[in-house]
Amino acid sequence: MPVKDFRKAESRDDLRPIYQVEQKKWNAVAHDKMAGTQNIEPDFHTYARKSTTLPGISEFLGDLTGKRVLEVGCGLGRSTSMLAKSGAEVFAFDISSVSVCATGKRAENNGVDDRVRLFVAAGEEIPLKDGSFDVIFGKGVLHHINARMGAPELHRLLKPGGKAAFSEPLGMNPVLDFVRDYVPYPHKTPRGADIPLTYKDINDWGKPFSRIECCELQFLSMIERGFGFGKRVMWLRRLDNFLLARIPFLRRFCRYAVIMMEK
Ligand SMILES: C[S@@+](CC[C@H](N)C(=O)[O-])C[C@H]1O[C@@H](n2cnc3c(N)ncnc32)[C@H](O)[C@@H]1O
Secondary structure, three states: OOOOOHHHOOOHHHHHHHHHHHHHHHHHHHHHOHHHHHOOOOOHHHHHHHOOOOOOHHHHHOOOOOOEEEEEOOOOOHHHHHHHHOOOEEEEEEOOHHHHHHHHHHHHHOOOHHHEEEEEOEOOEOOOOOOOEEEEEEEOOHHHOOHHHHHHHHHHHEEEEEEEEEEEEEOOOHHHHHHHHHOOOOOOOOOOOOOOEOHHHHHHHHOOOOEEEEEEEOOHHHHHHHOOOOOOOHHHHHHHHHHHHHOHHHHHHOOEEEEEEEO
16 A cells, blocks of 8 residues: 555655655646746845744854755755855755756856756655765755654764754644645645644654754734735734744644754
8 A cells, every 4th residue: 555644654665656746746836937947036044034934044054155055855946046145055956856957947047056066866865975064954845754764864964063944834733734735825836745744743853963943933924825915914923923922832833833953
């Protein structure tokens, strides 16, 4: 019986049917969005400090000049170009070959292709040497990867003291899960094999690391996306800060989390 939940896979062989689903979906998405690779991107810190889904990551990673950075699941390569613009030497990979191609085109259009190296791979087995990276970054990707196989890979690839930062969707809010599965909203991509993270998943990712911090984001303010406002609604943000600080139990119902780990 093929495994449907990638978290239950025992081996890379169990993951093959899931890889096929993901490759088909993300190759098609990348194909449709190839024209966007002509856009000129800002540097990583400028973007991350304004982004609603990356709070704290710019400060945690610090100056990227001359750093070796691995990006996991680069997708269409926006972050890849931004990281390179911030002075990093970036290695980026994705399981979708068309996405990797889009990332290459974007890097060229942004004049940073000399600082970007690309390859097609799965996060459960990354063909690079131990201790190669100062930083590992990923956006919306851990919830596609088996943590039991992927977490030791990330840990192995980081130098001692290296840092890893991710921004990921959370999957502990039944209303949000229903919306993700059944309700159309602006800029929605169809569901693939991904499973938004629970606290257990986050804990599994953190196991090999010496330190892990998780910061949940967007409780009520998640409706900003649903209604397609396209910008922050400040009173909702303030209400979120108020509620999440006073009632920590609500944090599990947030839409996103930033996860920061150190080797
Ligand atoms: C939600 S998209 C995020 C892409 C990009 N990081 C971004 O922020 O736009 C998830 C990406 O993970 C990739 N992916 C899915 N499963 C993967 C795996 N096992 N290993 C590596 N990449 C994977 C997909 O091809 C897709 O590009």
